[in-house]
Amino acid sequence: MRPLFSNNTLRRIEQTHATAHPALMVRAGKGAAAWIAAHFAKQVVTVVAGPGHNGGDALYCAAELHGLGWPVIVHAIPPRHTKPALAAALKAWQRIGEVHTDCPHVTDGLVVDGLLGIGLDSAPDDTLVRWIDAINRHRGPIVALDVPTGLNADTGEIPGHAVRADHTLTFLADKPGLYTAYGRDHAGEVTCLDLGITVEADLAPAAFLVATQPLALPPRQHASHKGTYGTVAVVGGASGMTGAAMLAGRAALQCGAGKVIVGLQDHRIHFDPHQPELMIQTVDDALTAPLSALAVGPGLGTTTQSVDSLASTLSTAVPVIIDADGLNLLARHAHLQRSITQRGAPTILTPHPAEAARLLGTDTRAVQADRLYAAQELSSRYQCAILLKGSGSICTAPGHPPTINGSGNGALASAGQGDVLSGVILALVAQGLPPLDALRLAAYLHGLAGDQWRQDHPSGIGLTASDTIAGIRRLLNPLNQEADR
Numbered sequence: 010m011r012p013l014f015s016n017n018t019l020r021r022i023e024q025t026h027a028t029a030h031p032a033l034m035v036r037a038g039k040g041a042a043a044w045i046a047a048h049f050a051k052q053v054v055t056v057v058a059g060p061g062h063n064g065g066d067a068l069y070c071a072a073e074l075h076g077l078g079w080p081v082i083v084h085a086i087p088p089r090h091t092k093p094a095l096a097a098a099l100k101a102w103q104r105i106g107e108v109h110t111d112c113p114h115v116t117d118g119l120v121v122d123g124l125l126g127i128g129l130d131s132a133p134d135d136t137l138v139r140w141i142d143a144i145n146r147h148r149g150p151i152v153a154l155d156v157p158t159g160l161n162a163d164t165g166e167i168p169g170h171a172v173r174a175d176h177t178l179t180f181l182a183d184k185p186g187l188y189t190a191y192g193r194d195h196a197g198e199v200t201c202l203d204l205g206i207t208v209e210a211d212l213a214p215a216a217f218l219v220a221t222q223p224l225a226l227p228p229r230q231h232a233s234h235k236g237t238y239g240t241v242a243v244v245g246g247a248s249g250m251t252g253a254a255m256l257a258g259r260a261a262l263q264c265g266a267g268k269v270i271v272g273l274q275d276h277r278i279h280f281d282p283h284q285p286e287l288m289i290q291t292v293d294d295a296l297t298a299p300l301s302a303l304a305v306g307p308g309l310g311t312t313t314q315s316v317d318s319l320a321s322t323l324s325t326a327v328p329v330i331i332d333a334d335g336l337n338l339l340a341r342h343a344h345l346q347r348s349i350t351q352r353g354a355p356t357i358l359t360p361h362p363a364e365a366a367r368l369l370g371t372d373t374r375a376v377q378a379d380r381l382y383a384a385q386e387l388s389s390r391y392q393c394a395i396l397l398k399g400s401g402s403i404c405t406a407p408g409h410p411p412t413i414n415g416s417g418n419g420a421l422a423s424a425g426q427g428d429v430l431s432g433v434i435l436a437l438v439a440q441g442l443p444p445l446d447a448l449r450l451a452a453y454l455h456g457l458a459g460d461q462w463r464q465d466h467p468s469g470i471g472l473t474a475s476d477t478i479a480g481i482r483r484l485l486n487p488l489n490q491e492a493d494r
């Protein structure tokens with residue numbers, strides 16, 4: 010897992026190395042130029058520099074690219090208060106070429122965004138907005154230095170306008186905001202240039218990025234039977250919403266749970282013709298089975314019967330995953346919140362941002378403005394493992410640092426995907442993974458199944474939740490290399 014550092018920590022690192030030679034700003038500019046020269050054919054490059062040190066990086070990058078024989082045009086916003094390091098960078102460029110102070114109008118080549126980095130302090134002012142929009146109008150490649158201008162590097166929030174880069178060259182260490190909320194859409198492909206600095210071991214990361222498969226299920230032993238892999242139940246499926254519970258059940262089954270019961274509130278359905286292995290029962294019957302783990306919420310509804318079903322689920326002594334309407338009911342009913350804190354077995358909450366907002370008594374915008382904080386606050390308030398869904402899903406649990414999931418794409422924004430994710434988590438917990446491990450692996454595999462599907466469907470349109478289940482099953486199996494000896 011890759012460590013991600015907050016702006017405050019990055020500032021501390023910068024101070025520690027303030028007298029480094031060559032200076033970090035020079036290293037950043039030269040490193041960026043070397044990366045650009047290695048990844049693009051020589052072409053006109055428009056370097057856009059802002060009023061702070063991010064602009065200084067850009068000016069050294071311009072000078073270096075010029076030295077490598079690239080045609081370079083520089084546009085810079087004059088700083089209100091010149092900092093010495095920026096003045097030196099400006100001087101270095103002015104020995105080579107002109108500085109245009111008007112808003113760039115780029116028609117050709119590559120653009121380097123060095124307007125703002127981690128110094129963004131509020132929504133960009135009018136001048137910056139015009140320059141950001143001018144960069145975004147460019148149809149060719151856009152390379153952002155450190156952070157796409159306008160994106161909050163801590164949170165991935167965009168308080169106003171932001172550059173949409175194809176590549177971001179981020180300096181010293183990786184940053185959480187590049188991977189969650191709006192980060193993925195605006196940063197493009199991220200490359201970290203460490204500038205020859207090793208981050209001090211005593212500096213705690215704000216989060217970790219899960220960029221590769223975090224762990225695997227243990228191989229299946231020959232002398233095993235379905236009971237070895239757990240009996241699980243999905244509780245939900247009120248009239249008109251039975252599909253949600255079925256999808257969760259199918260996902261649990263196809264991800265290896267031994268026996269899967271679907272406890273439906275709609276008593277008219279007794280059988281899943283597409284997945285006859287599922288045992289369809291009433292909620293009461295499902296809860297009397299000797300279960301290893303439960304998921305409650307998919308299609309649960311919000312009736313009195315739904316509240317009773319959730320309360321019965323919480324009174325069991327096995328791990329419970331709460332999703333969808335289960336979370337909405339939890340947000341509304343204090344007695345359910347009390348039951349959660351009194352449970353002896355683990356509880357896992359898997360909210361999307363709107364559900365997280367209800368659980369925290371705030372609004373979706375506030376959750377999205379700081380997803381890492383929201384997930385950690387939920388975990389401490391409810392003493393649960395949390396998976397906060399959305400771009401760059403966050404997994405955390407009390408006493409554990411948060412992780413940001415690095416897989417997935419917009420194709421997964423489709424009906425039933427959350428139900429599938431609940432079923433995958435359920436299967437992984439039933440097969441013995443601790444809650445937080447199950448969340449991280451499930452989020453990663455779910456995203457990766459979407460990424461693999463997208464390779465054959467570039468616009469990302471039409472991925473169904475059922476397709477995702479099949480993709481995750483394929484991903485789970487190559488992992489069990491040592492199986493069945």
Ligand SMILES: NC(=O)C1=CN([C@@H]2O[C@H](COP(=O)(O)OP(=O)(O)OC[C@H]3O[C@@H](n4cnc5c(N)ncnc54)[C@H](O)[C@@H]3O)[C@@H](O)[C@H]2O)[C@@H](O)CC1
Pocket residue numbers: 019020022023033034035037059060061062063064065066088089124125126127128129130131132133134137154155156180181
């Ligand atoms: N932190 C580090 O360790 C390093 C930082 N470097 C660079 O320096 C950057 C940070 O430099 P700074 O602290 O000067 O910050 P920035 O260059 O990101 O921006 C600061 C400037 O932008 C203005 N500004 C901020 N928000 C604005 C808004 N909403 N509207 C209009 N103007 C706004 C500020 O008044 C200030 O002049 C990093 O992102 C990176 O690119 C590198 O040189 C190397 C190492």
Ligand SMILES: [K+]
Pocket residue numbers: 063122123124125126153154155156157158
């Ligand atoms: K930038």
